Amino acid sequence: MTIQEAAAALRARTVSAAELADAALGRITKLQERLNAFITVTEERARERARQADEELARGVDRGPLHGIPVAVKDVFCTRGIRTTCGSKLFADFVPDRDAAVVEKLEAAGAVPLGKTNMHELAYGITSGNPHFGAVRNPWDTERIPGGSSGGSGAAVAGGMVFAAMGSDTGGSIRIPASFCGTAGLKPTFGRVSRYGVMPLDFSLDHMGPMTRSVRDAALVLNAIAGYDARDDTSSRKPVEDYLPGVDASIRGLRIGLPENFYFDRLHPEVDRAVRRMAELAEELGARVVPVRVPDMAAVNLVGRVILLSEASALMGRHLDRREEFGADVLALLDQGRLMPATDYINAQRLRRMMQQEFQCVWKQADLLLTPATPTTAPRIGQTTVEIDGEMEDARLASTRLVRGINVLGLPALSMPCGFSSEGLSVGLQIIGRPFEEELILRAGAALEDAIGVRDRIAEL
Amino acid sequence: MAGPMETRNTKRDWKQIAHGLALDIPESDLENLTPALNAMDAAFAPLAANIPHEVEPAITFGWPAEEGA
Numbered sequence: 001m002t003i004q005e006a007a008a009a010l011r012a013r014t015v016s017a018a019e020l021a022d023a024a025l026g027r028i029t030k031l032q033e034r035l036n037a038f039i040t041v042t043e044e045r046a047r048e049r050a051r052q053a054d055e056e057l058a059r060g061v062d063r064g065p066l067h068g069i070p071v072a073v074k075d076v077f078c079t080r081g082i083r084t085t086c087g088s089k090l091f092a093d094f095v096p097d098r099d100a101a102v103v104e105k106l107e108a109a110g111a112v113p114l115g116k117t118n119m120h121e122l123a124y125g126i127t128s129g130n131p132h133f134g135a136v137r138n139p140w141d142t143e144r145i146p147g148g149s150s151g152g153s154g155a156a157v158a159g160g161m162v163f164a165a166m167g168s169d170t171g172g173s174i175r176i177p178a179s180f181c182g183t184a185g186l187k188p189t190f191g192r193v194s195r196y197g198v199m200p201l202d203f204s205l206d207h208m209g210p211m212t213r214s215v216r217d218a219a220l221v222l223n224a225i226a227g228y229d230a231r232d233d234t235s236s237r238k239p240v241e242d243y244l245p246g247v248d249a250s251i252r253g254l255r256i257g258l259p260e261n262f263y264f265d266r267l268h269p270e271v272d273r274a275v276r277r278m279a280e281l282a283e284e285l286g287a288r289v290v291p292v293r294v295p296d297m298a299a300v301n302l303v304g305r306v307i308l309l310s311e312a313s314a315l316m317g318r319h320l321d322r323r324e325e326f327g328a329d330v331l332a333l334l335d336q337g338r339l340m341p342a343t344d345y346i347n348a349q350r351l352r353r354m355m356q357q358e359f360q361c362v363w364k365q366a367d368l369l370l371t372p373a374t375p376t377t378a379p380r381i382g383q384t385t386v387e388i389d390g391e392m393e394d395a396r397l398a399s400t401r402l403v404r405g406i407n408v409l410g411l412p413a414l415s416m417p418c419g420f421s422s423e424g425l426s427v428g429l430q431i432i433g434r435p436f437e438e439e440l441i442l443r444a445g446a447a448l449e450d451a452i453g454v455r456d457r458i459a460e461l
Numbered sequence: 462m463a464g465p466m467e468t469r470n471t472k473r474d475w476k477q478i479a480h481g482l483a484l485d486i487p488e489s490d491l492e493n494l495t496p497a498l499n500a501m502d503a504a505f506a507p508l509a510a511n512i513p514h515e516v517e518p519a520i521t522f523g524w525p526a527e528e529g530a
Contacts, residue, residue, distance in 0.1 A: 204520055302504050321485070335486050336494055336501075339478055347509040349518035356519065 002456050003163045003217040007065045010057065017057070017068030021050035021112050024070035027161045028114065031461055034142055036134045037155040039075045040083055041115040046070070049112045056110070065220045066164075067110030073166040074153050075116040076123055077103050077208075078197040086199040087119040087149075089132045089325040100197030101229045102166055102208055109224040117152030117165055123201045124312060124330045125149055126176050126399045127381070131327035135381060138180060139459035140425055144378040147177035147399065153211045154181035158426075160458035164212045164221050168198060170205045171308060172403030175415035178211055179428025180378035182417040182457055184445070185211045186218045189435045190410035191236035193222075194229035202311040204234075204349075205304065205407045214455040215416055215445035219243040222438060241439050245446035252286030254444065257366025262297045263402060266388045268376045274419040274427040275372045281451050282370065282444075292365045295358045300405035303355065306340060306348035307408070313337025352408055359409055363434050368444055373415040373428030374399050402430065412438045414445050417454045426457075473502055 001009075009015040025043055032038060053068035078084050078096035085091045099107070106113065118136045120128045128136040128151025136151040138144040139159040146155045150167030154177030157165050167174040169187040178185025186209040193208040200206055210221035222243045229235045258279050264272060283289045313334050319325075320334060362369065375398055376386050385392045406413045411432055418429035429448070433441040449455050475498050479486050486494075 299508055302501070302508065305501065306505060323485075332490070332494060332497075335484075335490060336498060338482070338484055338486070339475055339494070339498060341478075344505060344509065346518055347512060348505075349520050350512050350516045351508055352519040354512065354516055 002214045003065060003069050003212065003220050004214070006069055006163060007067070010068050011062075017050040017053035017112060018047070020068060021046050021070050021114070024114055024161055027159070031159050031161060034461065035137045035139060035155045035159050036118055037136055037152040037159060037161060038072070038115050039085055039087070039118045039133050039152070042082060042113065046112055046114045053110055053112060063108070063110030064224070066106065066224050069111050069164070070114050070162050071106060071111045071164045071166070072114050072117050072153065072156050072162045073103060073106070074119050074150050074168055076119065076168050076199045077116075077166060078199065079103055079113075079116065082116065084116065084199065085133070086123065087121045087130050087133060090319050090322065091199070092132065096197070098197060101194035101231065102225050103197070105225045106166070111224070114162055117150070117156050119152050120149035120173075121327045121330045122316065123149040123168055123170060123173055124333055126172070126396050128152065128177070129381060137381070138378050139461060140182060141378065141423070144380050144425070145180065147180035147374075147378060149173040150177050150211065154178060154183055154185070157181065157183045157211050157213060158457075158459055159461060164210050164217060167209060167211050168201070169207045169209060169407065170201045171304060171407055172400045174207075174209050174211060175373050175403045175413060175428065175430060176399050178415035179373035180426065182420070182426030183211045183213060184215045184218045184417075185209065185415045186222060186438070186442070187406065187413050188222060188226065188438055189236070189412045191234050192412070192436065192438065193225050194227075194232040194235050196229050196231040200315060202308050202315070204311065205308055207407065213458070215414065215442055215449045216245055218414070219245060219442045219446075222442070236436070238436055243439050243442050245443040249443045249446040249450065250286065251282060251444050251447045254287045254368060255366045256282050256287045256289050256444070257292035257362065257369045258289050259294045259369060259371060260291045261293050263294070263371040266375055266391070266393070267372055268388060270421045271372050271375060271377070271427050275370065275429055278418045278429050278448055278452075279370055281448060285447055285451060290366055292362055292369070294362055294369075295355060297405045299351070300355050300408050301401065303348045303351045304404045304408040306344055307352065309333065309337035310340045310345040310348070313340070356409055367433070368440060369432040371430045371432065372402055373430040374403070375401060377421050377423065377425035377427060406432055411435060412441055414441050416445050416449060417457065418448070418452065419454065472499055
C-alpha cells in the first residue's frame, strides 16, 4: 500500500491512523532483530499521534495526504525530547531541545513518526554497518548491505515498516540505499529543503529528502517538507510547486539525455540492461532519447571528495581526541580530511564553480538525464571491493561513483527501482534534472513507474 | 585570464604534515592513509593547477546586514 492508497483508505474510514500505526509498529517489532533498521522506536508517542490524527479526521480537520501516515526519520534529524545519535557513540545520549525543520513540517502535515532510523556512523559511509548500533541489513537479502548512509530508512521502507522515511544525502546517501533497497529516493536541489536541525556531515553538500514506496509518494512528502526557512542560510526563496504527478503523468516530447560517457562505464551487465531498457521505454512513451556528453564527472567526484573530507573534518575535528569512539572507516576519513591543505579545499570550491557552469551545457541538449544510480546491486555485508568488468573496485567509491557529483553540482536527482536482478536484488535508475525542476523529475519517474509497474514492492520477510 | 600553472614534482610527506599540524594520528594509521592520500593528491593537483585566476570559490560570504534582505 502506498501513501496515496493509505490516505484514501483513511478518508473512506476503511482503516484508521491507529490501525496503520499498530500494523507498522508490529512490523517493526517483527523485523527489528533481522534488519536493525531503527535506533529508537517511539511507540507510545506514535500511538498518541495516531489517536490525535484519527480524532482530527473525525472532526473534519484534514492536514493533507500525510495525515495519519506512519513515517520515520534518519537519526540525524533532531527530535525534541527524543535521543538523536547521528549513529555515533559521541551523541549516544544527546537529546535535542528542538525539532529539525523537516520534522516540524512532517508533524504539521499530520504524519505519525514512529522513530529514528539506523544509519552509517555520522552519515559518513555507504554500508550502514554501524559499529555502535549494529549493522542494518538489506530486506531483499539480509546478508547484503542496504546501502547508506540512510540505510535504516531504506530498510524500513523496503521492509514495509513505514510508508516513508527521511534521509540525508551528502554523496549519495539517499540514492544509494534507494537503489539497493528498491525504493524511491529523492535528493532535492540544494536549498529546496531546510537543513535546520539536521546534524551536519558537511556544510555545502548535505541535502535532505524522502525515501518512499513510490515516486508519487516521494512527491507527496516533498510537498510537505519543501520551502524557504530563514533558519537555514542556504535555504532558497524560490516558490515551491505542487510536485505530485497526475494520474496521467506523461513524458511525451521531453528530451531525455542518455550519457555517452562516464555513466555507463564499468556497470554490472544486469544494471546496464535494466537502465537501457528504461531509456527504450521512455522512447516508447513519447520522449526523445538523445545521446549527450557530460563533463568530466570523475573530476567532479574528486572535487566532491576533497570538499567533503575537508568540511567533515572541520566539523568533527574537535571530537578527535576521543579516537576510540569512532569506527575505523569513519576515523580514517576524518584523519584524511585533517591532512587536506586549506589550499586544496579552496581550489576544490573554485573548481566546483567552474564545473557548475560547465554542466549547464548538458541542459541545452536535454531536459533530464537518465543514468544508473549505482553500478552494481547491493554488495554483501563486509565486502570491501566489487568486481565489475573483471576489475576490482573499492565498494565505497563504486557505490558513490554515479551519485556524488550531483551533490557537488547541487542538482535534484531521483533514484527509483527499474527492475530486479537474477539474484532478486533491486536495480536503481537515476533521473537528474535542472536546479529546482523536481516536478519534472518526479513526473518522468511516475510515468516510467506506471509503465513498468515496479512500485510498492515490499520484501517478503 | 589563465593563471600560471603550479607544478609539483614531489609527493607530499603526510607524516611531516601531520607532525607540523600537531595532529595526534598514530603512525600506523598514517601509513594506512598514505596510499589514498597520494592517489587523491596526484589526481587533484593537475586540476587545481589549471584554474584561471579569476575563478572564485563556489561558496562566498555575505554581510549579515544584507543576508535575508
